[in-house]
Amino acid sequence: MPRGRYSLHDPHDHTPLAEEHFQCAPGPSGWRYVSQLTTPAGDHSGSVDLTLDELGRPLRLELHAGSWQVRGAALDGVTWVRTDPTGAHATEGNVAAHAFTGTSPAFLVATTRLLRLTPSASATRVRLVAFTDPVLAPRTVDQSWTLLKRETHATDNGPLVVEEYLVTALDTGEQHTVHIAGDVVLAAPGIELEDLESPPSTFPAPPLD
Secondary structure (H helix, E strand, C coil), X not given: XXXXXXXXXXXXXXXXXXXXXXXXXXXXXXXXXXXXXXXXXXXXXXXXXXXXXXXXXXXXXXXXXXXXXXXXXXXXXXXXXXXCCCCCCEEEEEECCCEEECCCCHHHHHHHHXXXXXXXXXXXXXXXXXXXXXXXXXXXXXXXXXXXXXXXXXXXXXXXXXXXXXXXXXXXXXXXXXXXXCCEEEEECCEEEEEECCCCCCCXXXXXX
C-alpha cells in the first residue's frame, strides 16, 4: 500500500498551494485512494476519498475543500451532489461524462485506469467533470490522452514500470506530460512526489469482456 506525500503548486508561477498526504491500494472493488490536504502553513484544507471499480469507473467520490463538499459516482454518466459551507443548500448535477477530475494526483491515476492505453494506440478522447478549488465548482472538460512510452527501470525493490502520457486539453490545445508508475504519479504539472514510503502498487490484468 503506497503511502506518501505530494506537493501541489501553481503550474505557471510555482506558488505553493498544498501538501497532499495520501495512501492508496488495489482492493476487492478495484482501487481506493484517500488523502488529507494541508496549506503551506500546515492547516487542514481538505480531503479526497476516491474508489474505482475494476474497470476504472468511479464507484464513489468524496471531496472536501474548505467547508465545501462533493459526493459523486458513475451513474447515468457521472452524478454528484455539491453542498455549500452552511450545509443548508445541496445542488445535484449530472453530465454524460466518463469520470471525474480535479487537482489531486488521484484523478490522473484514475483516468489511466479507465482508459488502459497501450503505446501503439492513437490518442483517446475522454470527457471529465472537473471540480475546481477552492469551492469545488463543477466544470466539464474534454481531453485526449496518448501513452507515449512505457519503460522499465531497475530499482532496489525490483523493476519499476514508468508510463509517460501526453494529455491535450481539447478546448485550448494546451498539452502536458504525466509520468505514472503503478498507482503513483511521479511527475505532472503542478504536482511533485516528495515522499513515498513503499513502492507503487501493480494492477492485475483487466477482466475479459
